[in-house]
Amino acid sequence: MVGMDTQVLIVGAGPTGLTLALDLARRGVPFRIVDASPAPFAGSRGKGLQPRSMEVFHDLGVIDEVLDSGRFHLKLRACRGREVLREWDVHEDRHPAVDRPYASTMIIPQFRVEQILREALPQPVEHGTPLTAFTQDDTGVTATVGGRTVRAAYLVGCDGGKSFVRKELGVPFRGETHEDMRMLIGDVRVSGLDRDHWYQWGGRPDQWLALCPLPGTDLFQFQSTGDGEPSLELYRRIVRERTGLDDVVLHDATWMSLYRTNIRMADRFRAGRVFLAGDAAHVHSPAGAQGMNTGIQDAYNLGWKLGMETLLDTYEAERKPVAEWLLGMTTAIMRSGKLFENRGDETLQLSLSYRTEEGPGLRAGDRMPDGVTDQGRIFDLLRGPDFVTLDLGDDPVLVRPDGYVAAIGRSAIDAYFGAAPVTQLHHRRVAARAAA
Template identity: 45%
Template sequence: MELNSVKGMSGQPDTLPTAVDVLIAGAGPTGLALGIDLARRGVRALIVERQDRLSPGARGTGLQPRTQEVYEDLGVLDAIRAVGGDYPVTARWEDGRITGTEVMIERVDPTPAAPHSNAMMVPQFRNVEVLHERLTELGGSVLLATELTDFTQDADGVTARLCTADGTPHTVRAAYLVAADGGRSTVRRALGTGMSGPGRLELEPGAALLADVRISGLDRDHWHRWELPQGGFIALLPLAGTDLFQSMIAAFSEAPDPSPEAVRAAIAAHTHLTAEQVTDVVWTSVFRPKVGLADTFRTGRVFLAGDAAHIHSPAGGQGLNTSVQDGYNLGWKLGLVLRHGAPDTLLDSYEAERRPIAERILDTSTRLHRSRTLRRGRDLHQLDIGYPESPLTRELRTGLPEGALRAGDRAPDAPCHTPDGKAVRLFDVYRGPHFTLLALGDTDLDATALAADPALLRIVRAGGPDPDLIDTDGHLRAAYGDGPAVLLVRPDGYLALAAPAAGATTAVADTLAAYTGTPAPQPAA
């Protein structure tokens, strides 16, 4: 398979569906991650992509540690690691020679609580290939060369009109529509949803040229960078797992010519390389750095996710990661509504949780863009993202020490053992589409009174008289506290509930009832 030329990976079926649970517009990382999450929940989703192939180009290359945790849960992390790698040190060039090097991507040692501790370089075309393969493995598919042209919605669903590869119109009915169709989202524009703040403004005048190229005579041990006298820069990043370099040329006051010849000429004009050394130009794109935040992430039965909801500067590698986590947040909620009878109002929490996060991360990426600093640290890893102010979050304990894990926080990992001595991580326990109830120490939890669907809830006791997990080395205690307490971990790995040991059964039952919309079972007297 030629790099950056993935075509026909999901052909048209003999009969297109006329009804699905969720229609997803766009087969980038956001749409594919959401499709995977829905597929493993038994939700019928249809992904349509207007292009005739999965997205080419390296584009965004950085996968932050939190997204790696998401990918581990979705079952793709091993495959992603196989096609990814570390970022090399940055080499600064002047007058045809390297004048200095620096570590741009700060390295952080892993810990028991955060085993994925560094950004990973994965070309985006490899990213979507891996996600697509996982989607196919779960029985899902992407309809390529299929465009969403129009839609209407009513109280019960969305009626969407599609145009297939041969120009044939097709109508499909869905309970919900998710727009993952990029910064120029057709769906967002059809809704009339505006972009707040500087959303319609460029960060600065000018444009940049991205290209994936093959170059001879340039080492692959450095991320090469040339500062230009008139402002701007050229950077050449050797792409892990390929023989390509990603070229970013930020040197244009007007939209540049994206032709291969122009790419070669621009590299030759601003570096010591000759045009002949650029032996192949595989893909090019012109972009103007912009920022923007959709005024709302939900309109009736239509949701905006990824770049359709927020547009980032590439500085800091935040956009793709925020986008994937949009899909991860929305997927389990759609699953609860469509498969477990939860009320539609649960879906309002998607905007309540994700829009403030997107706004905060937009501020970060915009600050980095304007600062011109190259150093990237752990503050960009997104491990500190949480939902303490979410309407879904309940913290019932009192007197917690400063820095203690609280409801709304990310649930950390911790190596443990089963009673028979088998090593197991908490991330192994959490993996899957279910909630996990973690009972710490000796609680009055009555599991039989909860009567929860095993596909919805798994109960794990750590400590106490009959434990499922043994905290052999104290890592669980270090991450979660001494207890006794009960912690309800959401399917997306955040603490929905933290409650004291006394009255634990009632607290859990009430919380689950809020998610499912069913009356809470009462514990035995």
Template identity: 50%
Template sequence: MILIAGAGPTGLTLAIDLARRGVPHRLVDPGHPSGSRGKGLQPRTLEVLDDLGVIDAVGAAGAPYPPLRAYAGTDVVWEGRMHEPVPPTPAVPYPNVLMVPQWRTERILRDRLAALGGRVDTAGLASFTQDDDGVTAVLTDGTTVRAAYLVGCDGGRSTVRKTLGVPFLGETRDEERMLIGDVQTPDLDRDHWHMWADLETRTPGVGLCPLPGTSDFQFTAPLAPGDDPDLTLATYQRHLAAGSGRDDIRLTGLGWASVYRVNIRMAERFRTGRVLLAGDAAHVHSPAGGQGLNTGVQDAYNLGWKLAAVLSGASPSLLDTYEEERLPVAAGVLGISTALYQKAAEGQADAYKRGEETQQLLLAYPDSPLSSGPSGGTRAPNAPLADGTTLFDAFRGPHFALLAFNTPAPACGPSVRTVQITANPEAEAAYDITGPTLVLVRPDGYRAHTGDPASTTTYLTRLNLR
């Protein structure tokens, strides 16, 4: 059994992945308001959500990011887009970031978990110990749980990480705080992200972003040093008036409310014995670039199939590849979000722009011991197949996929789905195939191995996939 502490997007993703594999697990969380918080779902995360069976629900709940509109008082002084929309292609069916309030993403994931027979237990993790055979945890309701592994998905203040004594390296910028919350107003249109800023320094000020599928706006405003506000509607109204110079925008409701401090930190390691860290428990980001939630979801997506394989008899050393793959990715993504935040803090003219570096489609594991052959460890793109389906259709589910380009496939075990591809120029171009070739795609959508039948058979044998 796997014990998962924390039912945010990371913990829910991991629980869904384990549930669809039939892996016993327990997901515990005492409950916490998430509000709109991490509202941007990047293209690579949308591909993960497609595989998990929730892309339609997410698409219905979300919308493209609205254009930015900057004001000086009541005057519109600038308009622009954070993301330039691009059309989908066969290889990249979800090329644009989607705005979905985090609470809606979590609700969709909870519903999917429930459909798979899972649930969230409303208890927290109080303490745990581990030995060579497993983890013994005590929950806040007094229950004792015995698990083969514990995964800490319990946020930046992680009980799991603190109990392990894993250093959380980086910085907390207490002088850079932000009032944030979900508010309502009838006095602004919902077609723009409304912002007021210091035009001379280009320093961000008050912002009101309409949240799709709701009547809410996400409110943000910088806080002065020493300002420790009460989280009341009157406080938000006061900061809006001070930051915009306007008294004609009425706030009529306040839901989730918080003070955000800029944290830029990463755990020194992601695994200690039978305990692993994922999501904000392993790395916390500035909000710039919308990387935090997305990186956590993909931590879980990387880890789920490996935990399942180890419980089914694979070598426990497979779990070492979780840290080997995800720690460098988290460090790189942390650098991207920090650089974007710094550009905004410095008032650089293009600080609002977001490019392919934030989409997470280019993330790869080329140095992983699981990566073999040309393009090993890179994302496996989509492509149309002759029967009218796509490769993403073939990938969807908990299995490996063996793509046999213009050559017979070797015999494989039940955890591998073989896809025969003959005379398909579009698929061959997507995978840079020039002759008879076999490509093994991991359950998390990355290329594990590319080669001929002999080398592929050797690789399949190595991973016990025959």
């Protein structure tokens, strides 16, 4: 770090930037995380946390706080006035198992996820500190941050769909904006409803309204089709008209926004020493609750590679196909109109893989499943910033720091370390037997 102010400059303190910061912190990698906003984001925006993201948070040591703050199996309730037309659980048949301890989507407001990550960081986020310019050369990036010059080895743009970093790089953000698909959203206080159901009204798409209780708060997330400048009076009128109920009363709102459906992806996720992650690299329909989660996993893929300063080219090679596939999947859900029907396992993000070969059973590139051994849970044995070889039997399994299988079998593991510029200093071996 000669001549450097920090190793990694993270721009944007949403779930993506905070996950990357926490991963770098446990590796002892110097970083700064800055955000142009004067204070943390106060809205729910994303509220669905997928099982794969919970596995990430297990590894990062914050899963207990996350589980205490969210809720599984919140039932949806479709109504006409007070009449219940239908009640169902999208994840009715999904329950924890040995290999997948987090089996279904959790409802948790984005602001709470961010708070948990911020509180786990060893240093504060620098709010009110915008990035206004940067250049790069062969050895680092020179950035103007909050009016001061900062020199870093790498810069990561986690600064959202309107990313300054992406625009400054000149990276195209290809796709489309659906101006005819708009949604009014917000966090509101409502009386007259219990907090055990995600309520929906509206027999036609243009009359749709949903009120979802946000766990751990006294708020509901307001969602409705419609247009116009968000205001408390507009939201109150929509609630009155679409519920037809005088005793369901919207009292106030802590956050309001008009959402336009964007489906876009950056041409590149890396340009030299500058990387794009989360919404700065890809945005898509909210159908399927994938956005916050995909950004979390972008950060998880990139963190260990920045920590070792190796395999950095594989970030784009691995994450861009995942983002492209997710854009297609969420767009298909949106066009089907079945936003709240039972979903396939792919929406849980447990089946996403970096495989380079096909075949049955566990393969290199797959997510390493959890399990029970005489040394404890596999996820607990993997926890930490290192590669781990699990000697579980005849074929040891080498697991990457992000929980995906690097190689299976002694010869394949030796070949992996021989071919990849990964030092053995980042590797540990665990001998364990499957529990009886």
